[in-house]
Amino acid sequence: MLPSCEHSCHQCPKRICLEETNKNLCLHSSCRWFLLVLILVLLPQIFLDFKYFVISNVSLASLLSDSPQHAITPETPTQGSSPDKNETCPLGRVYVYDLPPVFNNELLHNCSSLEPWSTRYCDAVLNGGFGQRAIELIGVVPERQAPAWYWTDQFMSEVIFHNKVQNYACRTLEPESATAFYIPFYAGLAVGRYLFGNHSSEERDRDCEMLLRWVQDQQYWKRSNGSDHFITLGRIAWDFHRYGPFGWGSGFINMAGMRNIIRLVIERSPWDPLEIGVPYPTGFHPRSNADILEWQRHVRTHRRTSLFCFVGGTRGAFKDDFRGRLLSYCKNESDSCRAVDCAKSRCHHGSSDILETFLASDFCLQPRGDSYTRRSMFDCMVAGSIPVLFWEQTAYDKYQGFLPEEHTSYSVFIDYKSLKNGTSIRKVLERFSSEEVRKMREKVVDLIPKIVYAKPQQGSEYIKDASDVAIEIVLRRLKKQGAD
Numbered sequence: 001m002l003p004s005c006e007h008s009c010h011q012c013p014k015r016i017c018l019e020e021t022n023k024n025l026c027l028h029s030s031c032r033w034f035l036l037v038l039i040l041v042l043l044p045q046i047f048l049d050f051k052y053f054v055i056s057n058v059s060l061a062s063l064l065s066d067s068p069q070h071a072i073t074p075e076t077p078t079q080g081s082s083p084d085k086n087e088t089c090p091l092g093r094v095y096v097y098d099l100p101p102v103f104n105n106e107l108l109h110n111c112s113s114l115e116p117w118s119t120r121y122c123d124a125v126l127n128g129g130f131g132q133r134a135i136e137l138i139g140v141v142p143e144r145q146a147p148a149w150y151w152t153d154q155f156m157s158e159v160i161f162h163n164k165v166q167n168y169a170c171r172t173l174e175p176e177s178a179t180a181f182y183i184p185f186y187a188g189l190a191v192g193r194y195l196f197g198n199h200s201s202e203e204r205d206r207d208c209e210m211l212l213r214w215v216q217d218q219q220y221w222k223r224s225n226g227s228d229h230f231i232t233l234g235r236i237a238w239d240f241h242r243y244g245p246f247g248w249g250s251g252f253i254n255m256a257g258m259r260n261i262i263r264l265v266i267e268r269s270p271w272d273p274l275e276i277g278v279p280y281p282t283g284f285h286p287r288s289n290a291d292i293l294e295w296q297r298h299v300r301t302h303r304r305t306s307l308f309c310f311v312g313g314t315r316g317a318f319k320d321d322f323r324g325r326l327l328s329y330c331k332n333e334s335d336s337c338r339a340v341d342c343a344k345s346r347c348h349h350g351s352s353d354i355l356e357t358f359l360a361s362d363f364c365l366q367p368r369g370d371s372y373t374r375r376s377m378f379d380c381m382v383a384g385s386i387p388v389l390f391w392e393q394t395a396y397d398k399y400q401g402f403l404p405e406e407h408t409s410y411s412v413f414i415d416y417k418s419l420k421n422g423t424s425i426r427k428v429l430e431r432f433s434s435e436e437v438r439k440m441r442e443k444v445v446d447l448i449p450k451i452v453y454a455k456p457q458q459g460s461e462y463i464k465d466a467s468d469v470a471i472e473i474v475l476r477r478l479k480k481q482g483a484d
């Protein structure tokens with residue numbers, strides 16, 4: 001078990017707080033021993049390339065903020081609006097289980113137990129998982145569009161998907177007519193409570209086991225042993241991949257009941273065919289097609305004054321920290337690079353400064369974080385900035401169906417190893433002609449609808465977004481299975 005020092009961390013003004021857009025590491029200066037233990041524990045995993053851990057912290061600012069403590073429950077399910085004609089749902093329909101609230105809504109109501117040392121989740125679960133409205137963005141985003149922007153937490157996709165699938169155009173309330181069954185269990189929120197601090201494997205598995213017992217008891221489960229069921233995992237797959245009694249995370253994915261269930265997850269493990277990678281939630285949740293079109297226009301015509309940018313924190317405590325080097329490089333190249341240092345500003349769930357920076361840069365540097373993927377890559381693309389990747393695993397084997405196969409069409413790849421022998425990021429990027437940059441940006445802008453989670457609604461303004469793409473991938477796969 002890793003010892004925890006978050007508590008002393010945010011109580012002491014002398015804390016060392018290393019923040020990065022998506023994952024935060026907070027250490028009190030008296031906690032250096034803690035780092036040492038962490039490194040010793042993680043070393044074997046680093047060598048296996050499984051290096052991953054997150055210590056989420058909260059800044060004093062958010063502790064002191066007078067944010068509402070109570071979660072808003074998702075809207076109650078409404079009748080699927082589309083007419084019952086097969087041609088309107090050629091891929092089939094989705095049935096959403098009505099789970100006992102202990103598996104979802106109760107977790108939202110008990111938001112302060114999700115991360116006991118912070119109010120992070122009580123803000124995050126507001127507005128159906130979109131978080132608080134981002135009125136501070138007025139000026140960076142056109143005023144009319146401001147209501148489409150929220151301070152969305154990166155780990156909210158379980159709540160967001162639940163709301164989306166309840167309003168899905170091809171949802172059915174009759175299980176016998178369903179092609180696919182959605183299990184709206186907030187696995188990441190449930191497990192997240194026990195990832196940090198001195199918790200046993202039993203605690204991390206208990207909710208998952210309870211859920212599987214419940215679902216395996218359902219008539220429609222028994223028909224298929226779960227192979228037409230799907231679920232969302234709002235944390236990276238690694239948090240659910242524990243084998244045996246020891247190690248990181250929950251053993252959810254390896255439990256017998258999960259053997260056939262398709263899972264939508266923000267970072268999939270490439271060797272698991274049942275995992276489908278879905279975009280991290282960003283702060284943009286368009287209400288209509290008009291919102292999307294107007295935003296795309298805004299992004300296309302925005303004046304970009306920097307060649308590239310870097311938004312992130314460092315892991316200064318680690319020697320040879322890659323993000324630290326990029327930040328230093330970016331600051332040194334201030335003529336062409338714009339930096340947002342997350343150790344200085346708050347990057348937790350976005351900020352005006354971050355969005356402004358992406359909007360003003362042709363390219364954005366996207367190194368790996370604590371894990372390979374980063375929510376920041378999606379923030380960058382939503383702002384029409386072209387991502388520069390250093391590890392292929394950051395995107396290319398992760399988001400099939402959302403990002404094009406032809407990855408040079410929307411991104412630039414610079415192998416992190418090549419930087420060691422003096423490859424200059426600036427020179428690589430300067431080699432692209434303005435026409436090439438325009439083309440790549442155009443591709444990125446075209447991708448925006450597919451990587452955002454629109455505000456759930458029904459009827460003629462129904463927008464196809466990332467959740468629709470994901471559900472269609474599931475339905476297509478089931479159709480193919482049925483045909484085989």
Ligand SMILES: *[C@@H]1O[C@H](CO)[C@@H](O)[C@H](O)[C@H]1NC(C)=O
Pocket residue numbers: 086
């Ligand atoms: C719609 O599809 C279902 C199952 O695929 C089939 O049983 C039914 O006859 C179809 N209805 C119409 C009107 O085509």
Ligand SMILES: *[C@@H]1O[C@H](CO)[C@@H](O)[C@H](O)[C@H]1NC(C)=O
Pocket residue numbers: 102103106107110113
């Ligand atoms: C929520 O809190 C109530 C009251 O403390 C507790 O009885 C319940 O078990 C909690 N539910 C969950 C899912 O944590």
Ligand SMILES: *[C@@H]1O[C@H](CO)[C@@H](O)[C@H](O)[C@H]1NC(C)=O
Pocket residue numbers: 001003198
């Ligand atoms: C962690 O929990 C176990 C079992 O409850 C206990 O024996 C152990 O002393 C705890 N360790 C720490 C560091 O609190």
Ligand SMILES: *[C@@H]1O[C@H](CO)[C@@H](O)[C@H](O)[C@H]1NC(C)=O
Pocket residue numbers: 222223224225
């Ligand atoms: C489901 O699994 C059980 C036990 O493994 C097996 O006996 C049964 O035939 C399976 N049912 C289907 C429909 O595959």
Ligand SMILES: *[C@@H]1O[C@H](CO)[C@@H](O)[C@H](O)[C@H]1NC(C)=O
Pocket residue numbers: 325326328329332
């Ligand atoms: C940035 O400049 C400083 C001072 O000249 C230098 O020490 C550092 O190595 C440079 N950083 C990078 C990543 O080149």
Ligand SMILES: *[C@@H]1O[C@H](CO)[C@@H](O)[C@H](O)[C@H]1NC(C)=O
Pocket residue numbers: 415417418421422423
């Ligand atoms: C640096 O290394 C990369 C790959 O490791 C290679 O493609 C490139 O040519 C090298 N550049 C220089 C300047 O040596």
